[in-house]
Amino acid sequence: MSNSVIGIDEAGRGPVIGPMVVCAIKLPKTDYKILKKIGVDDSKKLSKIKRKKIYRLILKESEINNWKIFVNICKASDIDIGRKKMNINELEINLFSESILQVSNAYDNDEIFLDACDVNEDRFGVSVRNKLGSLWGDNIIISKHKMDQRNLAVGAASIIAKVVRDEEILRIGNKLDFQIGSGYPSDPVTIIAVQKMITSDYPHDELRWSWATTKNAWIKHHNKAIPIRDEINHL
Template sequence: MWTIGVDEAGRGPVLGPLVVGAVALPTADLEILVRHGVKDSKDLTDKKRKQLVDWFHEQSNQRGWKYSLIECGPARVDNGVQTTGLNLLEVELFAEALIQIRQQVDQPVHVINDACDVNEQRFTDRIAARLPQWPWKDSTIHSEHKADATFPIVGMASILAKVERDNRIEQISQDVGIPLGSGYPSDPNTKAALPNLLVDSEPHPALRWSWKTVTRAWNEKYGVDPPKRTYKDGQQKTLF
């Protein structure tokens, strides 16, 4: 029996990707995460998160642990918000991460999702409906609010997702030549950077154009709403 934890990072920021991480390991190995201090990424320093990611990759090489990361770019986030809504977009991303794990783990699994939906069972059912041949043999799936704080394996998934997102924000910051902060609208560095990302005929591609923060800033600068964004399937990355 294997256990899989799934979580996301970057649901609320005004720029950068939304990243979903999934971690899978033999259930007998779960105690190793506990002993090593794995917990919700929000309760860890940036330095500690990076150390845990390095440690996880070492353990994965030694023990055969598996993971997947689904990077959903701003264009797909905007498309999701404007069509099905953010919760259903996360359902799709969680399912994609689990499908990638399933390609690596052909064993009975117990899946634990960090639920973003107020209705945990609905979140579970929607993900399960998108998994090919579900129910998998001798496997179960459930979702909980704050699962990243309750289950270390979900915490590990949140850490992988958070560090991956932070790395992408740093890359974008280097590309544009200014500090972008965390990407959250309340971050002073993000606030200061926003006008510099609105200087062309349309908002910078790293921004989420559908966010009220962008709409308001664009309207204040140009007197009109920002242009509608187009999206083509395949504008996300999968890493595992």
Template sequence: MMKMWRVGLDEAGRGPCLGPLVVGLCAVPINDVALLVEAGVKDSKDLSIKKRRELVDWYKQQMDSREWKYVVNICSPQRIDAALSKDGLNILEVDLFAECLNSLSQQLSENVSILADACDVNPQRFTDRIIARIRNWPWQQSEMDSIHKADSIDPVVGMSSIFAKVTRDEMIEEISQQVGFSVGSGYPSDPNTQKILGRLVTSPLPHSELRWSWATIKNKWMEKYETPPPIRNESINVQKTLF
């Protein structure tokens, strides 16, 4: 008898004006879900930076012996800006979630129960849009659902949120190293981010790690140059990691 799998998906970085949006996916046999709970997995927002990193390391250590899997899909600010000029952020997230599932399908595409943290006010619409993009769906003996706050309800979705958050935090650290100063969290409400935006919004083009289409960036550009900001080109940058 084939084992049943639980797959969870969540994102980190929808709201910031700087850095990537990251979608995480985790897949574990349903009989192993209790191990996530025992390890302290929960919504990434309820965990310290140290604990999140420890859980990612712990999860990776289980992968060989237990066949656990994860996917990380990193969406660049450039792709975010392109999406905002077309179908919007909700459709972009649909695409990103579907890309994770299509990556997973290279290893696992049957006996799967999928739960996503809904990024749409209408969870069923979010589900329907994703499955319309999944290769060879419906998978055998498989189902998918989306609910709001799934990361605080389901430990596999919670683990996915941890992967997404840790990955985004690491990339924000890389951006800080690249520019030579801390960029904060990247959220417009973060005073540390607000303080450095003027150093990244510079002529002739804003920094590549900024989301040019965000009101925060547009306003900062107008404040400095008194002209509308440039429109980003539409070439897309996609980076996925599958394990």
């Protein structure tokens, strides 16, 4: 049995603006105590300031203790193109498995903890295992809802993913020079931003064109169907 664990979580599944971010972190089981000491918890329970502070501490401890961290940033354009071939759960299965492969290999036989993105948490775990391939058949993969509240490694991955997603939203807002809010369709500031981001010949690159929020705003403004995102030029 391995002495290491891998925790994986995502941030930004539902927003209409910006990327989805998946993070995988691998560390020895004995280093759980370090995560606990620096205050790792579910990222949603932490204030933005506290989350950023713990994020920096995680990166610092990672360098000291040689943990492996991989951050997978899936741009809005890649989400749209991916959704031509698969649903959002299948896209996340791909991103989770890609992230695991960046921090480990099957022969390490690590215990893997997933924050399940499917309503059926067991199915999500089986799907990730199948995507990884037959060599991973002996690995322990535990897939649960709210795993970021149950497992410190997943909590750390949750914090990293959320901070990186927040930084991406800040970058997009600075580039646009107007407020975009959280990027979620439930945010009134975001809805106003979406309306500004669909006035050109094509929707803005940082929008998820396949989201109903974008499609509806486009139709209301242009009185025609939204363009199909092109796989070659990533319009």
